[in-house]
Amino acid sequence: MRRREFVGLLAGAAVALPVSALAQPAGRRIAALWPFKETDPDGQAVFDAFRSGLKELGWGGARIESRWGGGNVETTKAYAAELVRLSPDVIFAHLNAQLGPLSRETRTIPIVFVGASDPVGAGYVASLSHPGGNITGFTLFEPTLAGKWLGLLKEVTPNLTRVALLINPDTAILRGTFYSTAFETAAAGLGIEPVFAKVFNVQDIDAAIAALGKQPGSALIVAPDTFSEVNGDLIVALANQHRVPAVYAISRYAKRGGLISYGPNQYAAVKRATTYVDRILRGERPGDLPVQAPVKFDLVVNLKTAKALGLTIAQSFLLRADEVVE
Structure with a gap:
């Protein structure tokens, strides 16, 4: 095979690869802070929804560092600090009690949340349409x-x-x-x-x-x-x-x-959140991704x-x- 034909073949093979295969640098790390005990079967079911969503988007090989607060306020704070020290590429926070301490630990690592019902009032984002900082995500509940x-x-x-x-x-x-x-x-x-x-x-x-x-x-x-x-x-x-x-x-x-x-x-919301994790890992800024409301009740x-x-x-x-x- 002549060199020109060989190079052309390689180029064609690269085009044929899925986008996800081309967009994943080795060693990408995702952190997640959960409100459940690690032994809680429902907590594991929510985690499975998160993991399967990432896999479907091409991140099945990414390392997920999970911490399980079990509803304990002090434990959750300690885990939030620990996850930030790991310097992951993005952090997922399930529910407001997890997002709060994470938001106080870092203003630079991207955070995607599910469940902060009043992210503007709580000071997590500047506005729903333009969060503006390192935090964005999906609300679950509203006062009505x-x-x-x-x-x-x-x-x-x-x-x-x-x-x-x-x-x-x-x-x-x-x-x-x-x-x-x-x-x-x-x-x-x-x-x-x-x-x-x-x-x-x-x-x-x-x-x-x-x-x-x-x-x-x-x-x-x-x-x-x-x-x-x-x-x-x-x-x-x-x-x-x-x-x-x-x-x-x-x-x-x-x-x-x-x-x-x-x-x-919640399972649908967590799976939707993986689309934001995916977009951030591919280079988009959390501050440019609007906070979204739930679609399935x-x-x-x-x-x-x-x-x-x-x-x-x-x-x-x-x-x-x-x-x-x-």
């Missing part, structure tokens, strides 16, 4: 969801008179005030007494739900944050034990025995729990559900 959760509870428990919003000010967005106005406004419109149940530990959760169980016509909204995720199974068990109808923001709790869940699909109803609580769920309600657990 409080009205949606309240409305769902009212549909399944017509005699509802009192609803508590369960929050931990130490881990919740804006110290638990994020949903306040929407919650109070929706409650006033439905003639329901709004209650803010502030909980900081397992004992507080037990006391708050037990108190609701002693007052007929009461129900519970479990606001999403790291604390409620880590203690989700306990909250479900206590709500059912004290016969308190509850709505959750995370679908897995309805699947595990909670009455209702309504909220964005799921309503899950646990019919078995409804029957145990003596509730009759209308067929029209069940038809709206994305999943019915029987």
Whole structure:
């Protein structure tokens, strides 16, 4: 084969390679900070969604340095500092309690988040359309969801008179005030007494739900944050034990025995976030990537729990559900 033909053959082979194969310098490293314990099967499922998204985009060979905070504030801070010291190419933060400490540790390493509900108000980004710094990502929840959760509870428990919003000010967005106005406004419109149940530990959760169980016509909204995720199974068990109808923001709790869940699909959101990780690894700046809202929401109803609580769920309600657990 003559030299000119050989060089032409090489050029053609290079063009035939997928873009992902050409864009990956060796040793690219991605860091991720998670709110779960490493042994949590749901945490591993979310991680799998993240890993599979990266693989589909051509980053299956990238090294992922994961740290698992397990809902502990101090542990999460320590892991945030540790990940930044590793100097990864990009960091992924799942939920606000993870993004906060990471944002304080670095203003240069790109960070992609899922779950910071008010990134502008929290000072993470300059604006949703033009973040402007080293942080961008995907929101999960907005204040108006409080009205949606309240409305769902009212549909399944017509005699509802009192609803508590369960929050931990130490881990919740804006110290638990994020949903306040929407919650109070929706409650006033439905003639329901709004209650803010502030909980900081397992004992507080037990006391708050037990108190609701002693007052007929009461129900519970479990606001999403790291604390409620880590203690989700306990909250479900206590709500059912004290016969308190509850709505959750995370679908897995309805699947595990909670009455209702309504909220964005976290697996879909995490997978969408890998597209930003991909774009940053290919040279785009996080400050140029607009913060995006969720596109997929799921309503899950646990019919078995409804029957145990003596509730009759209308067929029209069940038809709206994305999943019915029987």
